[in-house]
Amino acid sequence: MFYSTTRRVGATLGRLLYRPTIEGVEHVPATGPVILASNHLSFCDSVVIPLAVPRHVRFPAKAEYFEGRGPKGALSRVTFTALGAVPVRRGAGREAIEALDVGLRALKDGEAFAIYPEGTRSRDGRLYRGRTGVAYLALMSGAPVVPVALSGTERIQPIGAKVPRIKPIRVRFGPPLDFSIGYDHLKAGRARRAVTDEIMAAIHALSGQPLAGKYNEYGGEAD
Template identity: 45%
Template structure:
């Protein structure tokens, strides 16, 4: 009830009036049945604008820190996220993350729509980063279609660290559903999980026109935080992965989905990537 009131009566009309979001491909959202919506993640407001334009309720996996805050503010934040159709996602990996994904699987088994940010956290610089394989595990285990969504301009509306949004128009591009049922029975194969994740990230890159960086956004954020704490001059986020970046315009022709080009990745990065693949994907808004 709270979700419906906020979407239809309070938040929805206000956002539509102020930000005038434009949408392409809304007919790609199935009218019934389970599906996973995967989106790039530019801003905290992604989780607000996207559910507003999708006709059906969308349940997001949100970082668990939003549900464990202390004091009055922490309790109110947790209450808001629970009432607005969001579930806690533990990003520490292992059994904790598996339990979080099980909650997402329950939503799909009940015929609902689940929203996930494969990057696991907001982009620190507006580029698209390597996806984590948690989304592939869910999709392969349930056989549901994947709906790729590109958020456009939300990082300009609410950049990281800004609480009061800028009033400007945002866009949402909804791509055609992706079907991974050809991998039925291979949901535990890590190579298949990575292949599915890369195909999803390729489609997000194609829809959004973002530059792709073959590194995890969380790793880049940790490095930037360490450099800031050490008082060193901070280079542009992802600068050490510049050679691994790919940029594709929306009207450019390229390889088929699932064949993401990786250029110049150092051998040391491979080891780190394989280690991080064991961690499940989960959205973060901070």
């Protein structure tokens, strides 16, 4: 109830302020598990996607967003919880496995789960190579993958900006991709790489971003 009320109010305010262009939302299944695989340009992407999709969306968010103190920390915690975020530690190894476990549990519960295959946001607008966690989720759960392309969100809150700006944004959803069959003949690592590359190709077709041709490394200002 709290989520639906927050999403409805937030979506109404967001549309009034930003007048976003939302295309292809009919590709998102109304029920059942689905992975929303998106490019990543801004901190606010994790606000835009849940407000653009007419169903409850879960997504991993840095644990620090839930651990702040004082009024600002409380506001961050309430906001991210209301949007469907689940806290995870970002990084490699055990932290990466924890994030995937969160996604797999959400999908097994029939929920929508959003993920950024690039791992962290692009600082230069290029689309970076996808990490294979998204393929792991798709192959383990059998859930369809809906590619998502965001544009304009990087102008709402550029790196270093403290106050969001009013800028036009666009959200594009592509047709679902089904990876539930057809990959049994490949070894696990090759299957995950092939699936990830297909997902990133679909995101690129929607976004039109220049391709970086490499992984986006963690570091610099936090997402």
